[in-house]
Amino acid sequence: MSAAFLRLxxxxxxxEVADAIQNDPGLANSRDPQxxxxxxxxxxxxxxxxxxxxxxxxxxxxxxxxIFEAAATGDVAQLRFLLQAEPELAxxxxxxxxxxxxxxxxxxxxxxxxxxxxxxxxxxxFSRNPQQNQPLHAALALGKNPQTIRLLLDxxxxxxxxxxxxxxxxxxxxxANRKDLVEMLLAEGADPHHKTDQGKTAADFAxxxxxxxxxxxxxxxxxL
Numbered sequence: 001m002s003a004a005f006l007r008l009x010x011x012x013x014x015x016e017v018a019d020a021i022q023n024d025p026g027l028a029n030s031r032d033p034q035x036x037x038x039x040x041x042x043x044x045x046x047x048x049x050x051x052x053x054x055x056x057x058x059x060x061x062x063x064x065x066x067i068f069e070a071a072a073t074g075d076v077a078q079l080r081f082l083l084q085a086e087p088e089l090a091x092x093x094x095x096x097x098x099x100x101x102x103x104x105x106x107x108x109x110x111x112x113x114x115x116x117x118x119x120x121x122x123x124x125x126f127s128r129n130p131q132q133n134q135p136l137h138a139a140l141a142l143g144k145n146p147q148t149i150r151l152l153l154d155x156x157x158x159x160x161x162x163x164x165x166x167x168x169x170x171x172x173x174x175x176a177n178r179k180d181l182v183e184m185l186l187a188e189g190a191d192p193h194h195k196t197d198q199g200k201t202a203a204d205f206a207x208x209x210x211x212x213x214x215x216x217x218x219x220x221x222x223x224l
Contacts, residue, residue: 002027009038012047021057028057035095039065043072043107067092071100071116074109083119090119097129098138105139110147113139123157133163140172140181149184159190166197174202174218177211182218192221 005027008016021027031037039058042051055073058065067089070078079100082089093099101121104112113135117123126132133141136157139148153159160168170190173181182202186192195201207215 002030005030006032006038006041009041009047009050010045012045012050014047014049014053017050018053025061028054028061029063031095037066037069039069040072040094040103067100068094068098068103071104071112072107074104074107074112076109076111076115079112079115083115087119090116090121091125093128097127097131099125099127099135101125101135102127102133102138105135105148105152106142108143108148110145110151113148113151117151117155123152123155124161126163131164134158134161136161136169137163137167137172140169140185144172144176144178144181146180146184149181153184153188159185159188160194162194166195168194168202170194170202171196171205174206174211174214175209177206177209177214179214179217182214186221189224191224192218193223 005017005020008020028038032041039051039054042054051073065073065075065078067079067082070082089100091099094103099121101113101116101123104116123135126134134157136149136152136159139145139152159170162168168190170182170185170192173185192203193201201218203215203218206218
């Protein structure tokens with residue numbers, strides 16, 4: 001993989017990405033040293049035009065998405081095909097430490113999440129990277145899709161599990177000023193007064209981001 005090509009993807013330079021692949025078709029299937037594909041990088045960076053271009057190019061070339069790419073891009077048909085052939089893929093880890101369920105929760109669709117859960121994907125799996133989080137953390141930090149979050153909670157995800165730094169899923173909801181998600185988590189037993197390793201509550205983070213109403217409301221919640 002060319003570092004220059006990865007920078008093009010990260011910056012969203014779709015035309016330049018297309019030109020680079022035209023000159024070197026192998027770039028479309030290239031991966032970084034951890035084994036993360038260029039398609040996944042486009043998803044990570046929120047570069048939708050690049051992602052769509054890479055998807056069309058891969059399909060045109062007859063390339064097939066792996067379990068992580070299918071989870072992150074919401075390709076349910078490919079996901080089901082892969083899981084039927086190798087059910088253990090539901091709980092595999094990518095080169096950068098994510099399970100398919102982490103990626104589906106963060107970037108995919110509720111149907112993608114539901115498909116993985118039906119295949120036995122574990123909601124309590126911790127990522128094998130510095131974040132050390134579970135799929136529910138990923139869903140709250142990135143996707144913020146209420147249906148996805150509901151699916152994970154109904155499947156047994158804990159609203160109080162901590163990731164690196166002592167953060168629970170509630171912190172991401174508070175930071176985003178999403179009272180609807182805060183209420184959902186509180187209904188599942190999330191502790192509104194939990195403190196991170198640095199001694200801050202979700203209300204503290206909300207207030208730092210000028211979400212004063214939500215911060216005050218969180219502080220008014222009864223202690224568990």
